Amino acid sequence: MKADASPVINVLREAWADRAVPLPSYESAGAAGADIRASLPADQRRDGFRLEPMQRAIVPTGLRVAVPQGYEVQIRPRSGLALKHGISLPNTPGTIDSDYRGPLGVLLINFGSKPYVIAHGERIAQMVVAPVARAGFAEVAALDSTGRGSGGFGSTGRG
Numbered sequence: 001m002k003a004d005a006s007p008v009i010n011v012l013r014e015a016w017a018d019r020a021v022p023l024p025s026y027e028s029a030g031a032a033g034a035d036i037r038a039s040l041p042a043d044q045r046r047d048g049f050r051l052e053p054m055q056r057a058i059v060p061t062g063l064r065v066a067v068p069q070g071y072e073v074q075i076r077p078r079s080g081l082a083l084k085h086g087i088s089l090p091n092t093p094g095t096i097d098s099d100y101r102g103p104l105g106v107l108l109i110n111f112g113s114k115p116y117v118i119a120h121g122e123r124i125a126q127m128v129v130a131p132v133a134r135a136g137f138a139e140v141a142a143l144d145s146t147g148r149g150s151g152g153f154g155s156t157g158r159g
Contacts, residue, residue, distance in 0.1 A: 007129055009073065010066040014103065016041065017062025021121045024063075033076060033126030036061055036106060038118050045120040051110040056090055058105035059124055067098040067129070074128045075106060081124070086112025089125065098132075 011023055017039045024034035039062030040049055051057055067073050075094035081087040090109045106125045110116050118124060 007068045007071050009068075009129065012064045012066075014039075014060075014062045014064065018045070018120070021062060024127055027123075031126075033128045035078070035123040036063075036075070036104070036125045036127055038106075038120060038122050038124045039063070040118075040120040048117040048119045048122075051087070051108060051116045051118060053086075053110050053113055053115065056107060056109045058107050059118055061104045061106060061124075063104045064101055065096060065104055066101065067096055069098045070132060071098060072096060072130055072132050074130055076126050076128060078123060078126055082111075085114075085116045086110055087116055087124075093128070096127075 009024075013019060021037050021039045024036050026034050038049070038059050040060065049057070049059060065073065073096040075089065075092075075096065077088040077092055088109055088111055089107055091107060094107060096104065108118070108124065
């Protein structure tokens, strides 16, 4: 089976960004997400960025991206940061649309009980490139019936 060509995400570094911070990269052969690193402003690089418990903040990456039309980039938490420190994304997954060209910031939240210091160059999230299907929307008088019906949250089992 012939594999489709992988999309290319063009990456532009902000003028202020630290060029020593690596571009997003897949850290293992089977990784679905490419790790994204914090690129802090020069005045925060030595001490890092302190994220207090329950604080939300956009952490800069120093990057802008061009996602090909027909794709999106999903920004997701790193499981190790979530497990060990309670660091996550309040809007997971975040979406970068193909027509967005602004700064790539990662919205983080500290669900932990202690402050967490984000170091300059630290891996803070991962990006997954995914195809996008655009749907049409049609108003109808009734919907077809299914076995689940109108059962909502938790209706298909425990939790």
